Amino acid sequence: MPLAENGHRGSQNNIGVFYSKGYYVNKDFEKAFYWFHKSAENGNPNAMQNVADMYFRGEGVEESCPKALEFYIKGYHSGNIASAFTLGRLYRLGECVELDIEKSSYYFSEAAKSDSEYGLISKAYMYYYGIGVPKDYKKSLMIFNELDKFYDINEVSFYLAIIYYNGFGTEKDYEKSYSYYKIAYEHGSKESGYSIAYMAYKNQTEIDPVEAFNILLANAKGGHKRSQKLLSVFYEEGFGVDKDLEKAAYWEKQLKVQ
Missing domain, CATH: 1.25.40.10 (Tetratricopeptide repeat domain)
Incomplete structure (x- = not known):
């Protein structure tokens, strides 16, 4: 806690995770949002994604698509792969934003450059929807099943x-x-x-x-x-x-x- 109170962005984000998941403390979304937001203000890309998720779901803060979108975009520009993936999904489904296949393809392609779990799930999406590659449900299913084993x-x-x-x-x-x-x-x-x-x-x-x-x-x-x-x-x-x-x-x- 002293590190977080002194502005250590990684510690601030970790405390947010503890409160959001109920690890070692009682689950408290308002406190989770407070610490995620503090960390995001200090430039933590993971915290930007977490703040966006809480705005999107209305956990610990009033639900707000514009604010969620703002922080997803901040996360993406700060290098957060999960934010790139989430933006691809939102534009593909028309959630919080107008449906835009071109923007969806862009963000999925950006996320797919990574070998992280969100890079892999973006590849699964690309095969599922036929974004930049021929539609292939079997390949999509194979990737989703592999992800399901580990994440x-x-x-x-x-x-x-x-x-x-x-x-x-x-x-x-x-x-x-x-x-x-x-x-x-x-x-x-x-x-x-x-x-x-x-x-x-x-x-x-x-x-x-x-x-x-x-x-x-x-x-x-x-x-x-x-x-x-x-x-x-x-x-x-x-x-x-x-x-x-x-x-x-x-x-x-x-x-x-x-």
Whole structure:
């Protein structure tokens, strides 16, 4: 702690990690954000990525796409490979930014120059989407599976879930898909929560309908549009909850709220 208080940026970032993960201390996102931000102000590229992630997820600070984007860009320009990868993903999916395939390709290509885990995941993305290389789901799956053995990365679980759900480069496997969606959801992926609820609705997993409804409701309250749409259906059909056409109409209207 004395090093961090005296401005040592590495120590400041480490304390942020301790608070964000609950290592040796009680988990406290506000304190984690404070120390990450201190470290970022002192020029730590890893802390810039961490600050961006917290703005993106609204952990310890009010959710803000513009601020998240600001710090991801700062991280990228400071040499953080994870920031380059994240920018590629955001521009590819149109999250927090307008969908822009050209910018997505640029950032993925920049990250892929590295042999780090985020360089490898960028290569997996490039094969998955056909960015700068021919689309090849089998190569993408091979890289994602290798990453899954050694790294606990939310994005890896999320894309393995999609691959096994759709049978991209392999046979469809709903059980594997659900298990990977569950991991990604537990790491904060709202899209994975939506997918779990959708699989329950389609009877593709044995998850309890009430549990699926609760996941969807939390997502919808957090502003996830696809969850709001499906939640409206749950209320309309009485799936996992008592049928309530008024609430169904309410969530349908929320789709139009920015």
